[in-house]
Amino acid sequence: MRTEAVVDLSPQEWEDLLQEKDEKLKRALRDLADVRRALDKSTIVAITDHRGIIQSANDQFCRISKYSRDELIGQDHRLLNSGHHSKEFFKNMWATIGSGQIWRGEIKNKAKDGTLYWVDTTIVPFMNQAGKIYQYVSIRNDITDRKAMEAEMLASEARYRIIAENTSDIISVINSDGDFLYLSPSHQTLWEHDVPAEKFQNLLEWIVEEDRDIMSYAIRYTYSTGKGYMAECRIKSERAVAIWTETKTSPVFDEQGNVTKLILVTRDITERKLTEEMIHHLAYHDSLTDLPNRRMYVQHLTKEIMQGKRFQSNLAVLFLDMDRFKDINDSFGHDIGDLLLVEMAKRLKSCIQPSDMVARLGGDEFTILLGQQGDSKRAEEVADLIMGQLQKPFELSGHLVNISCSIGIAQFPQDGDTAEDLLKRADTALYSVKSQGRNGYSFFDPTMEAKSLERILMENEMRKAIDQQQFHVYYQPKMDISSQKLTGMEALVRWVHPELGVISPGKFIPIAEESGMILELGEWILREACKQNKKWHDQGHILKVSVNLSARQIFQKDLVERITGVLEEVGLSAQWLELEITESIFVKMEEATAVLKQLREAGIHISIDDFGTGYSSFSYIKSLPVDTIKIDASFIRDIHHNQESQAIVKAIVTIADSLQMNVIAEGIELDDQAEALQQNGCAHGQGYLFSRPLATDDFEQFLAERN
Structure with missing residues (x-):
């Protein structure tokens, strides 16, 4: 039927059919030409005979190999x-294509100019009707860039693997459930066990149970936010105690x-955590007696006051010190004085109940908090007990020492409803006992807040002292201990009264603080010290001068402007001035930090004086704009034979180094x-090993001798 249909075509229909086939053939040839051009632009195509002799090479083959077509034709690969x-x-390869199968692989070739290149190759064998191979068509794509990238990735992976497997840190990879995907070998060293890595299934299983929530949160946080997280937790090990670790998730x-x-x-980070705990203990305890210090006492007293307000209970604060403690230090030496303070602390603790607290505020000043219905009757009983205990002789290194004490008592709620008020009024009561002959105790009375005649006279004399040039600035050298090189000096004020003689700073500084005259006196000391340092600079002695800054001064509204104004006035660069602050300013932590930052921005150095005796803690220090820590003399006095003092100093130095702070020891x-x-x-x-504080002329002589 089909043949008959074709036979029945008219001449015109035959012509149309032939024309249609001709058009299809032309389109097919055009398509083939397009494919060829595309292959020439992107793909290497070569045809060889059954022996591998090149019969045909396209343009891309010539470009990549850098051979001309004539140089390729007739050659084998x-x-x-x-x-x-x-x-x-x-x-x-020949075994594969010789058997009529297609071969695929990657080949590294060499171009005419000697450069090497990689090609992804497919070789297709073609057979004649007799089943024999008569030619091969090879299709290649340039993959040189990809191979270079792979090589770089392998090299990079090898480098990171070396780092991961040799670092002392543990490097691990986990999924969202905490399962280990990779764990570096260092886990055996750090965790001190022989457990192979394949036995570690899940990170959380190795974390101390109480800390697992911390790590779980870190994992969830990083997965949900795509941000890194730093977590501290304890890891189980063969050690007696768990290991503290710090983990960064990425x-x-x-x-x-x-x-x-x-x-x-x-x-x-176990060692660091132990150091932090030591510093934390140091921040809340007196280093000599191990009693709570002022900061811990104030915090505890504040909490007790809140409880007292809630349950309408009474509290009593006892403020006491030894009578004429300075005479004991002068007669027997500071070592005996320290032993006396330690024994005194023990006796005070024996006079109170577990719910009470005794603390050392500094020097020979102690304070006691009587909780749980600390009414006037109980306060009297404890005061009598303390008086009796302290009047018993102390036997200290072969010396028999007899002391007495004075005690001031303030009560909550009648004498104040804040820790500051109660301490202040107990101190006022103590001063009243002192003024009446010492060796006794007294409850606070509002009339006691009237100033004593001695204080009034002292305050009046102080007002005249600056104008009459009775104050003098002395300078104590700061030294490099090893080289004995002079590194700076501290400016210290001395009052030489025309009638009373030399008045101790311990006597007039508190009055200056209380009266507000410390602002005027402090600025005078600053100006004198900077002016004198500028003179020494002009003489070639380039040193930094340290000036003490009181708590009252630091909260002046225009303090920074006043200090920078003085520096500009005398012509001294800010980098040659260091301001020494005491830890008491940290009662108002935020305000103090803001002022210190402004001073630092002005180029002035900041130092914490008497470190370890008051409010400081590691958590405060690491966030403060401070350049130098001065270790208090109480830690230095027995450092040559006291292991605990050595450990404390070493811990302070370690923390200071990690925070890039300087450390200087005083005393x-x-x-x-x-x-x-x-x-x-x-x-x-x-x-005093290097020098006592020196008057200006004497310090100039000291400078001349050093030069």
């Missing part, structure tokens, strides 16, 4: 051999930006103390 592949490689993203896994870097009097400080990392100090 050994012309392009780079020597990279083994004979076995080519033997297997996300790994897929192409869609989803977090697929986490990389963890974990390090042992150095013996060579043994200087040697012990050096052994524990403290390189700078001041004290």
Whole structure:
């Protein structure tokens, strides 16, 4: 039927059919030509005979190999051999295509100019009707850039693997459930066990149970936010106590930006945590007696007051000190004085109940909080007990020492409803006992707040002292302990009264603070010290002068402007001035920090004086704009034979180093103390071993001798 239909075509229909086929053929030829052009632009195409002799090479082949077509035709592919592949490689290739199968692989070739390139190769064998191969068509794509990238990735992976497997930190990879995908070998060293990595299934199983929520939160946070997180937690190990670790979590993203896994870097921070705990204990306890210090006492008293307001209960605060403690230090020495304070602390603790608290505020000042219905009757009973206990002789290193004490008592709620008010009024009551002959106790009475005649006279005399030039600035050298090189000096004020003689700063500074005259006096000291330092600079003695800044001064509204004004007035650069502050300013932490930042921004150095005796704590220090920590003399006095003092100094130096702060010890009097400080990392100090505070002329002589 089909043949008949064709036969029945008219001549015109035959012509149309032939024309249609001709058009299809032309289109097919055009398509083939387009394919060829496309292949020439992007793909290497070569045709060889059954022996591998090149019969045809397209333009792309010539461009990549840098051979002309005439140079390629008639050659076999050994012309392009780079020597990279083994004979076995080519033997297997020929075995495959010789059997009529298609071969695929990657080949490294060498161009005419000697450069090497990689090609992804497919070789297709063609057979004649007799089933024999008569030619091969090879299709290649240039993959040189990809291979270079792969090589770089492998090298990079190898580098990171070396780092991961040799670092002391633990590097691990986990999924969202905390399962380990990778764990570096360092876990065995850090966690001190022989458990192989394959036995570690899940990170959380190795974390102390109480800390698992911390790590779980870190994992969830990083997965949900795509941000890193730092977590501190304890890890189980073969040690007697758990290991403190610090772990940084970092996300790994897929192409869609989803977090697929986490990389963890974990390090042992046990030593740092122990140091922080020591510093924390130091911040809340007196280093000599191990009693709570002022900061801890004030916090506890504040809490008790809140409870007292809630349950309408009574409290009593006892403020006491030894009578004529200075005479004991002068007669027997500071070592005996320290032993006396330690024994006194023990006796005070024996006079109170577990619910009460005794604290040392500094020097020979102690305070006691009587909780749980600390009414006047109980306060009297405890005061009588203390008086009796302290009147018993103390036997200290072969010396028999007899003391007495004075006690001031303030009560909540009648004498005040804040810790500051109660302490102040107990101190006022104590001063009243002192003024009446000492060795007794007294309850606070509002009439006591009237100033004593002595204080009124002292205050009046102070008002005239600046104008009459009765104050003088002395300078105590600061030294490099090892080289004995002078590194700076501290400016100290002295009052030389025309009738009373030299008046101790311990007497007039508190009055200056209370009366507000410290503002005028402090600015005078600052101006004198800066003016004198500028003179020494002009003489070639380039040193930094330290000036004490009182708590009252630091909260002046225009303090920064006043100090920078003085520096500009005398022509001294800010970098040669250091302001020493005491830890008491941290009662108003935020206000003090803001002022210190402004001073630092002006180029002035900041130092914390008497570190360790008051309010400081590691958490405060690491966030403060401070350049130098001055270790209090109480830690230095027995450092040459007291392991605890050495440990405290070493801990302070370690923390200061980590925070990039300087450390200087004050109160150095013996060579043994200087040697012990050096052994524990403290390189700078001041004290009578090097020089007592010197008048201006004497200090100039000291400078001349040093030069």
